[in-house]
Amino acid sequence: MAADKWVYMVTAQTPTNIAVIKYWGKRDEVRILPVNDSISVTLDPDHLCTVTTVAVSPAFDRDRMWLNGKEISLSGSRYQNCLREIRGRAGDVEDKEKGVKIEKKEWEKLHLHIASHNNFPTAAGLASSAAGFACLVFSLAKLMNVNEDPSRLSAIARQGSGSACRSLFGGFVKWEMGSKEDGSDSVAVQLADEKHWNELVIIIAVVSSRQKETSSTSGMRESVETSLLLQHRAKEVVPKRILQMEEAIKNRDLASFTQLSCADSNQFHAVCLDTSPPIFYMNDTSHRIISLVEKWNRSEGTPQVAYTFDAGPNAVLIARNRKVAVQLLQGLLYYFPPKSDTDMKSYVVGDNSILKEAGLDGANSVENLQPPPEIKDNIGSQDQKGEVSYFICTKPGRGPIVLPDQTQALLDPETGLPK
Amino acid sequence: MATEKWVYMVTAQTPTNIAVIKYWGKRDEVRILPVNDSISVTLDPDHLCTVTTVSVSPSFDRDRMWLNGKEISLSGSRYQTCLREIRSRGGDVEDKEKGIKIEKKNWEKLNLHIASHNNFPTAAGLASSAAGFACLVFSLAKLMNVDEDSSQLSAIARQGSGSACRSLFGGFVKWTMGSKDDGSDSVAVQLADEKYWDDLVIIIAVVSSREKETSSTSGMRETVETSLLLQHRAKEIVPKRIVQMEEAIKNRDFASFTRLSCTDSNQFHAVCLDTSPPIFYMNDTSHRIISLVEKWNRSEGTPQVAYTFDAGPNAVLIARNRKVAVQLLQGLLYYFPPKSDTDMKSYVVGDNSILKEAGLDGANSVENLQPPPEIKDNIGTQDQKGEVSYFICTRPGRGPVVLPDQTQALLDPETGLPK
Numbered sequence: 001m002a003a004d005k006w007v008y009m010v011t012a013q014t015p016t017n018i019a020v021i022k023y024w025g026k027r028d029e030v031r032i033l034p035v036n037d038s039i040s041v042t043l044d045p046d047h048l049c050t051v052t053t054v055a056v057s058p059a060f061d062r063d064r065m066w067l068n069g070k071e072i073s074l075s076g077s078r079y080q081n082c083l084r085e086i087r088g089r090a091g092d093v094e095d096k097e098k099g100v101k102i103e104k105k106e107w108e109k110l111h112l113h114i115a116s117h118n119n120f121p122t123a124a125g126l127a128s129s130a131a132g133f134a135c136l137v138f139s140l141a142k143l144m145n146v147n148e149d150p151s152r153l154s155a156i157a158r159q160g161s162g163s164a165c166r167s168l169f170g171g172f173v174k175w176e177m178g179s180k181e182d183g184s185d186s187v188a189v190q191l192a193d194e195k196h197w198n199e200l201v202i203i204i205a206v207v208s209s210r211q212k213e214t215s216s217t218s219g220m221r222e223s224v225e226t227s228l229l230l231q232h233r234a235k236e237v238v239p240k241r242i243l244q245m246e247e248a249i250k251n252r253d254l255a256s257f258t259q260l261s262c263a264d265s266n267q268f269h270a271v272c273l274d275t276s277p278p279i280f281y282m283n284d285t286s287h288r289i290i291s292l293v294e295k296w297n298r299s300e301g302t303p304q305v306a307y308t309f310d311a312g313p314n315a316v317l318i319a320r321n322r323k324v325a326v327q328l329l330q331g332l333l334y335y336f337p338p339k340s341d342t343d344m345k346s347y348v349v350g351d352n353s354i355l356k357e358a359g360l361d362g363a364n365s366v367e368n369l370q371p372p373p374e375i376k377d378n379i380g381s382q383d384q385k386g387e388v389s390y391f392i393c394t395k396p397g398r399g400p401i402v403l404p405d406q407t408q409a410l411l412d413p414e415t416g417l418p419k
Numbered sequence: 420m421a422t423e424k425w426v427y428m429v430t431a432q433t434p435t436n437i438a439v440i441k442y443w444g445k446r447d448e449v450r451i452l453p454v455n456d457s458i459s460v461t462l463d464p465d466h467l468c469t470v471t472t473v474s475v476s477p478s479f480d481r482d483r484m485w486l487n488g489k490e491i492s493l494s495g496s497r498y499q500t501c502l503r504e505i506r507s508r509g510g511d512v513e514d515k516e517k518g519i520k521i522e523k524k525n526w527e528k529l530n531l532h533i534a535s536h537n538n539f540p541t542a543a544g545l546a547s548s549a550a551g552f553a554c555l556v557f558s559l560a561k562l563m564n565v566d567e568d569s570s571q572l573s574a575i576a577r578q579g580s581g582s583a584c585r586s587l588f589g590g591f592v593k594w595t596m597g598s599k600d601d602g603s604d605s606v607a608v609q610l611a612d613e614k615y616w617d618d619l620v621i622i623i624a625v626v627s628s629r630e631k632e633t634s635s636t637s638g639m640r641e642t643v644e645t646s647l648l649l650q651h652r653a654k655e656i657v658p659k660r661i662v663q664m665e666e667a668i669k670n671r672d673f674a675s676f677t678r679l680s681c682t683d684s685n686q687f688h689a690v691c692l693d694t695s696p697p698i699f700y701m702n703d704t705s706h707r708i709i710s711l712v713e714k715w716n717r718s719e720g721t722p723q724v725a726y727t728f729d730a731g732p733n734a735v736l737i738a739r740n741r742k743v744a745v746q747l748l749q750g751l752l753y754y755f756p757p758k759s760d761t762d763m764k765s766y767v768v769g770d771n772s773i774l775k776e777a778g779l780d781g782a783n784s785v786e787n788l789q790p791p792p793e794i795k796d797n798i799g800t801q802d803q804k805g806e807v808s809y810f811i812c813t814r815p816g817r818g819p820v821v822l823p824d825q826t827q828a829l830l831d832p833e834t835g836l837p838k
Contacts, residue, residue: 229689232651259695266697270648270689276678277713278685280706287699294696 004058007416008093008100010143011053011409014135014400015045016127017166018316020261020308021245022268023175025224025234030077031183032162035224035231036238038175039245040166041318042194043202044397047350050131051403052116053410054139056102060111066410066418067116067132074114081159082137083112090144107144115410115418120392126204127310133160134167138400150399154188170194170398172249174242194396197252200318201325201354204392205332207285207313214279216311219272226276233271238264254320258303261318262294265308272311281311285336285387289315292331296372304328326358329391331372333360336388350392426835427512427519428474429562430828433554433819434464435546436585437735439680439727440664441687442594444643444653449496450602451581454643454650455657457594458664459585460737461613462621463816466769469550470822471535472829473558475521479530485829485837486535486551497579501556502531504575509563526563534829534837539811545623546729552579553586557819569818573607589613589817591668593661613815616671619737620744620773623811624751626704626732633698635730638691645695652690657683673739677722680737681713684727691730700730704755704806708734711750715791723747745777748810750791752779755807769811 023038063074063083074080090107094100102110116135118128137157141148154165158175165186166173171193178186214222223230241260248256272279282290290307297303305328306318317332319325329348338347344365348355355361360369403409412419442457482493482502493499509526513519521529535554537547556576560567573584577594584605585592590612597605633641642649660679667675691698701709705728716722724747725737736751738744748767757766763784767774774780779788822828831838 228656229648229651229686232648232655236651237647262697263693263695266695267648267693270693273692274682274686274689276682276685277717278709280709283706284703287702290697290699298696 006098006100007055007057007059007411007413008095008098008102008143009053009055009409009411009413009416010139011051011403011405012135012139012142012400013045013049013051013403014131014138014167015042015170015397016048016050016131017042017163017173018127018308018310019163019166020257020306021238021241021264023162024220024268024271025230026162026220027177028181028183029221031186032158033183033186034162034175034177035234037177037242038163038166039191039242039249040163040173040175041200041202041396042167042170042173042399044194044350044394046397047392047394048120048126048131050116050118050128050135051408051410052114052132052135052139054136054143055113055411055416056110056143057113057416058110060113060416063112063114065114065116068118068122069418078133078160082133082156083140085156085159086137086140086144086146089141089146089148091147093143093145112140113411113416117410126206126314127163129161130163130167133157133164134400136160137164138168139402142402151187151189155184155186158183158186158188168399171196171396174246190399191246191249194398197249197396199321200396201322202394202396203317203319203325203328203332204350204394205289205315205317205336206389206392207283207289207315208387208389209283209313213281213312219275219279219311222277222279223271223275227271227274229274230271233267237267254306255303257318258297258306261306261308269309281313282309283313286313286315288335288387289317289332292335293317296328296331322354322357325393326354327372329354329358329393330360330369332388332391333358333366334369334371337366337385339385346390348391348393350394352393354393423477425517425519426474426476426478426830426832427514427517427521427562428472428828428830428832428835429558430470430472430822431554431558431561431819432464432468432470432822433550433557433586434461434589434816435467435469435550436461436582436592437546437727437729438582438585439676439725440657440660440683442581443639443687443690444649445581445639447600447602448640450605451578452602452605453581453594453596454653456596456661457582457585458610458661458668459582459592459594460619460621460815461586461589461592461818463613463770463813464820465816466811466813467539467545467550469535469537469547469554470827470829471533471551471554471558473555473562474532474830474835475529475562476532476835477529479532479835482531482533484533484535487537487541488837497552500578501552501575502559504578505556505559505563505565508560508565508567510566512562512564531559532830532835536829545625545733546582548580549582549586552576552583553819555579556583557587558821561821570606570608574603574605577602577605577607587818590615590815593665609818610665610668613817616668616815618740619815620741621813621815622736622738622744622747622751623769623813624708624734624736624755625808625811626702626708626734627806627808628702628732632700632731638694638698638730641696641698642690642694646690646693648693649690652686656686673725674722676737677716677725680725680727688728700732701728702732705732705734707754707806708736708751711754712736715747715750741773741776744812745773746791748773748777748812749779749788751807751810752777752785753788753790756785756804758804765809767810767812769813771812773812
């Protein structure tokens with residue numbers, strides 16, 4: 001080929017995930033090996049996802065990456081580890097149509113351009129690192145024809161960001177802590193796919209936060225170093241919960257799923273509070289949401305909604321089915337109404353067809369909401385506008401996929417630069 | 420004497436106390452025996468106290484009690500237990516001046532009138548039960564000439580309210596959990612008196628709370644029943660902290676005192692969060708105060724202020740000395756100014772001579788405050804009026820005393836009814 005200017009690229013989409021049995025604490029900071037197993041639910045990438053385009057060309061003079069349109073540095077060890085591990089497993093690639101042929105041994109010398117985009121704001125605290133690193137690893141594996149299954153790829157994504165390993169699968173996923181020092185057995189495995197329990201509806205409350213939060217990486221390190229409760233949790237409590245949660249998922253047992261999710265979320269936050277200095281991820285709004293759900297579950301006899309919170313104030317609420325989700329949304333909008341003149345379609349995003357089912361698509365529909373009958377007035381009054389920035393309605397979703405449509409690529413196919 | 424109408428009475432004053440190594444969880448609900456030792460600081464009764472007048476007369480037809488002016492029932496087991504235990508220890512009493520003679524065996528047949536008054540609002544969440552039951556037991560012991568030392572009396576007060584046992588002494592007090600089933604060795608002992616470490620200045624921030632809080636009694640029971648972290652705390656962590664805290668007090672080692680107080684307060688709140696349903700006693704304001712203190716302590720190199728929170732959002736801040744307390748108060752008033760037109764003398768109560776030392780007694784003095792230099796702007800802005808209802812400035816204080824002055828009695832000496 002004349003003046004090797006070809007550009008070969010692949011675009012992929014990856015979901016994010018939310019842990020229901022939490023990862024918090026590493027036994028190895030370099031390889032990112034956790035002190036306990038964790039289990040997560042993958043969220044529907046139609047609503048929350050990362051799209052990444054990876055491109056290779058002899059014309060590229062160095063590795064470059066753009067995140068949400070802004071060029072970032074790839075020099076950090078997490079990116080370097082992922083790139084090195086993936087390159088080390090690259091295979092032969094041939095694209096007859098384009099006349100591109102890359103041999104295994106050439107990958108080391110070729111440079112990459114990477115563009116990645118989250119369809120949700122980073123400030124929303126919705127674990128963009130997990131989706132991001134999973135997408136990077138998945139798309140590079142596709143580009144370089146890496147012959148490894150998702151669990152083996154998850155071990156690479158793990159080294160970018162621990163929870164990223166769980167985004168290599170859809171549905172319900174477990175990250176096994178492993179026991180080897182090299183981390184080769186610290187991988188994600190799928191417990192059940194996204195269709196296994198597809199009645200579940202997930203509503204995320206994106207809670208307004210004044211505070212800059214402690215990063216997960218430094219927070220969990222401080223917990224490992226200073227919390228006297230963490231090791232007990234990791235060694236004695238979590239192993240049993242992991243077994244019980246696997247059973248609950250297998251049996252679609254929402255009562256157990258709820259009891260375990262809520263208890264583990266609270267214990268994770270308890271360990272953060274037991275850290276020195278103490279870490280507060282949840283705020284008064286988070287607590288009010290928990291109170292709402294706890295009271296409702298108790299009044300209904302059997303749990304209807306599970307809650308879980310990550311390293312931030314956002315609430316992830318998992319409803320038993322669509323009908324319950326509609327009632328939940330009505331209750332949430334009663335207690336956390338939007339500011340005046342807010343378009344409901346921007347206050348409830350994702351699958352906002354739920355607005356119509358909840359009777360909340362018309363004008364003044366929020367003012368007409370009745371207080372949920374089961375809940376005593378202990379939650380506070382309906383005057384907390386602005387506590388919740390917006391809601392996202394979603395569900396358990398599929399794992400990473402290639403996006404074959406060229407129009408979805410984030411890099412220009414001629415230049416390899418961001419469109 | 421003709422138609423026995425004599426009234427014999429005693430009035431006593433008792434302090435309240437704040438635990439620095441926390442009591443949370445009973446091994447025996449009836450005798451009120453805890454799952455671990457606890458250590459407290461007694462607060463100066465000049466600022467926070469309960470005054471109780473107890474009186475006896477053959478003309479009283481039944482036991483009666485008035486609390487803060489309102490008659491209450493004595494039928495509950497806690498009151499009944501205290502009354503029974505004290506009565507059975509009643510001795511011979513003679514008041515020659517009044518011509519009253521009561522033999523040991525008469526106490527069982529005589530009825531009591533009791534009036535009790537807290538000089539701080541119950542709604543302030545300042546542990547009025549502790550001071551209240553301690554005062555009841557102490558004043559009855561004086562009335563009935565009970566020949567028992569303060570530790571033995573504490574075992575009776577303990578059966579009214581666990582933490583009441585610690586209010587039988589001034590200064591620094593330990594409640595030894597004991598091991599006997601009958602609780603006779605679950606008593607309070609004094610570690611050091613109130614003069615021992617008299618540099619310490621205590622500032623309490625009474626935080627506004629919208630929420631009705633979970634009572635300590637039911638809260639700690641739920642924690643014992645549902646928290647998987649509590650037993651580990653009680654068996655493995657607290658015993659070591661008790662030994663270290665005794666050392667810290669003995670050596671007036673403020674750095675260790677601070678580290679232990681703060682971590683134990685946080686761990687207590689952590690096990691509350693690990694309860695099902697979770698219990699949130701601290702709120703966003705409590706967290707902001709903690710952030711303020713943590714940042715300040717770290718910027719100074721060696722800790723200046725310890726914090727601790729009980730079963731509510733109020734912050735109890737213990738400053739190394741007066742100078743530090745003045746700086747602390749200035750920082751607190753900067754971040755938590757009073758609402759406009761608030762008289763400073765009602766915003767900082769107790770020992771409010773500190774206002775003058777802090778330059779905060781003049782008009783507009785709060786507006787003129789500078790932000791504390793050490794603290795980055797991560798606490799939030801100076802626009803949180805009303806988050807703190809008021810502050811109390813106090814210090815470690817003495818134990819219970821008899822008030823011999825008749826004008827301080829709460830019951831009329833003729834009728835035995837509330838004045």
